[in-house]
Amino acid sequence: MEVQLRILRFDPERDALPHWEEYDVPAEPSDRVLDLLHQVKWYQDGTLTFRRSCAHGVCGSDAMLINGRNRLACEYLVKDAGRQISVEPVRGSRVIKDLLIDLDGFWEKYRSVMPYLVNDELPEDGKERRQSPAEREQFEDTSKCILCGACTTACPSFWANPDYVGPAAIVNAHRFIFDSRDHATEERLEIMADADGVWRCRTIFNCVEACPRGINITRAIMEVTRQIESRRP
Amino acid sequence: MTLVSQAERSRPRPRTHDLDAVVVGAGGAGLYAALELKRDLGPEARIGVISKLYPSRSHTGAAQGGVCAALGNTEEDNWEWHWFDTVKGGDYLVDQDAAEVMCHDAVETVIKLEHLGLPFNRTPEGLIDQRRFGGHTRNYGEGPVRRACYAADRTGHHILQTLYEQCIRHDVLFYDEYQVLDLAMPAGADGPVTGVIALQLSSGEVHSFLARAVLFATGGFGKMFKVTSNAHTLTGDGVAIAYRRGLPLEDMEFYQFHPTGMYKLGFLLSEAMRGEGGFLVNGKGERFMERYAPTMKDLASRDVVSRSIYREIAAGRGIDGQDYVHLDVRHLGAKILNEKLPDMSGFIRTYFGLDPLTELVPIQPTAHYAMGGIPTDVDGRVLADETGRLVPGFYAAGECACVSVHGANRLGTNSLLDILVFGRRAGIAMADEVRRTSPAEPDVAAEASVSARLDELLSRTEGERPAVIREELQETMFARCGVYRSAALLMQAWGEVDDLRDRARHLIVQDKGQRYNTDLGEALELGFLLDCAEATVASAVARTESRGAHAREDYPDRDDANWLKHSFAFRWSDGAPPRLAYRPATITRFQPKPRTY
Secondary structure, three states: OOEEEEEEOOOOOOOOOOEEEEEHHHHOOOEEHHHHHHHHHHHHOOOOOOOOOOOOOOOOOEEEEEEOOOOOOOOEEHHHOOOOOEEEEEOOEEEEEEEEEEEHHHHHHHOOOOOOOOOOOOOOOOOOOOOOHHHHHHHHHHHHHOOOOOOOHHHHHHHOOOOOOOHHHHHHHHHHOOOOOOHHHHHHHHHHHOOOOOHHHOOOOOHHHOOOOOOOOOHHHHHHHHHHHHOOO | OOHHHHHHHHHOOOOEEEOEEEEOOOHHHHHHHHHHHHHHOOOOOOEEEOOOOOOHHHHHHHOOOEEEEOOOOOOOHHHHHHEEEEEEEOOOOOHHHHHOOOHHHHHHHHHHHHHHHOOOOOOOOEEEEEEEEEEEEOOOOEEEEEEEOOOOOOHHHHHHHHHHHHHOOOOEEEOOOOOOOOEEEEOOOOOOOOEEEEEEEOOOOEEEOOOOOOEOOOOHHHHHHHEEEOOOOOOOOOHHHHHHHHOEEEEOOOOOEEEEEOOOOOOOOOOOOHHHEEEEOOOOOOHHHHOOOOHHHOOOOHHHHHHHHHHHHHOOOOOOHEEEOEOOOHHHHHHHHHHHHHHHHHHHHHOOOOOOOOOOOOEEEEEEEOEEEEOOOOEEEEEOOOOOOOEEEEOOOOOOOOOOOOOHHHHHHHHHHHHHHHHHHHHHHHHHHHOOOOOOOOHHHHHHHHHHHHHHHHHOOOOOHHHHHHHHHHHHHHHHHEEEOOOOOOOHHHHHHHHHHHOOOEEEEOOOOOOOOOHHHHHHHHHHHHHHHHHHHHHHHHHOOEEEEEEEEOOOOHHHHHEEEEEEEEEOOOOOOEEEEEOOOOOOOOOOOOOOO
């Protein structure tokens, strides 16, 4: 079969404004949208630019706005996307070239939440720290995050206020706040309680819909919010 | 010289970064080395990690099933059993002193990883949980043992995340989206290596990184094969750069085909699916592994299982006579599939539209892992030749390196162990070298030659597109240098690779821009793949025996009298086959025996 692929193209070295280009691409129903983008890049127009690596939904490189929703191009199949597919860069960030966006701000926010275990005390027996399956379960969901950015760039609160730390960073704060081994919970909650922290969330649930890992992001944000509130006098 | 002056006209002098140590590649090996360098040299040390991706995209993150260490948390285990399994799994080509280091250090390494924050699955007592994996046995081969420490089926994801997180915490410097294209080292000499030359993808500028020690942790080159579990970005960049600089590549003929790739797609369905009790069935519904490996059955080593699948298919017992068989996990039940193998179940649903609880899953062997690579000692120091001479300032670890702990076939989980143990050891050795040596000078000749190469590619207006040549290379390597090989197939492969190399001299890049020119990047990557393929085929032609993953139909038996030795392939000159030399395998404890599972 043949699929009509519409791609929002923009190369600041050549174009004044973004514009749509259409490509007819041979496809199987089981092909991923990423396969179609490769068809264009490899055999029609080598200038088409996007990030990708693993091609099966674990590296988080290829979040794009496909048929109006943030998805990973390598996880969305033609049989589900249909014969007319539109692909745009995710929203709310500067477009550098075609589907490739500026991620500097995204990584800066990720780094701002202390996304690492803080605990320099080691067990005296030289073995692993103990953690029960139930304790581990507290952060199982948020530990799945692959930092693809689909959630943050789908969030209207982030579009309205680019200083909002955003769902992806909160997910990564949650992963440590709820880890029984961590010692920096209070510092992290303070970061989350900032004016541009969790309060910006309006529970619109776009992030949950966009997450390719199926993380219940809004619930994670609410859990962090409750932790902050429980510490208020 | 013409090219150099041309480059000087069109490009500014590279921007220079003066660092203490440079790590190329941000997977598990590179990140652990960087972390160790920082701990060893202190907070003032300038440790840079250069990667063509963002670190969290590295392919370590795709590893699934677990990392083995004889913790003995769920049943009796012993690191010496692990050592034996590794040696036997590698069909006795393993350097036993190196494997001893790895299996002994495994216990401490996994514990340290937990201390760094890795969220392992836990036993009811709160210890790290363990499960079975292929080729890992109790008491020197008596039966399967629970040795793989795991975090659901995302162990690699958590290793990558944990190490990246701790590198951020300790202020490692990250240079994301830089594609390394050459080493800084004197031409025609074996070192010292004093840095790397890289293309900054965001600007198209050439950057020069100076360092007193350089680690390559650049991963594998599975993209030379048509069906592979590897990411698009695994194109053997570091391996090929070393080779072009006259350094040897060790044991390139040993390439692992993992038995359970998703049919046609190639992505992996973890061995943990069989570790948890899944099994393979042929077109007649038979559990055929019982015939090939009576003791370990579906948990025999990967080379054995992949060959068994090929033999079933060749005998007409594929599914509907086609080139695949089925993985059956229906009996595992929803609890195990959801809790211990959630990502695998997700892949099967997403890409096949099948429910693993009620349906059989089509699988085929997929190109997965290079046992060979840049030869190193147990501290990551790169060997300049088969006599063991060292290259000052140069280190390699992870899949791009060959220590050799995997010999002719790697056991499942031992790649995650390899990157952790040897990444860390390389970091410690590098810190020592950084303390002892003085700052380096830029390699102006290497900078100029990289600039010239880029300008030449960008200025060419006629030629073939990289994708066409890459696709032919992938077909050739998969069909003629795959699970089964022969002189006839390999000579055909040699001719085809040689022809593709010729055609690749005239590649055309359509994108002429500077920013994020991924078209240019793919053309450069194709060059690296072709070099890796050349060394692989030449080493495979020469080895007239079958051992581990190198199975010759014309030489079906292992030949210890002549071939208990590692291949070292050196680039001779453009267009000529590589020069091959050999280094004996190190045998300490375990004398070679017939290998059955």
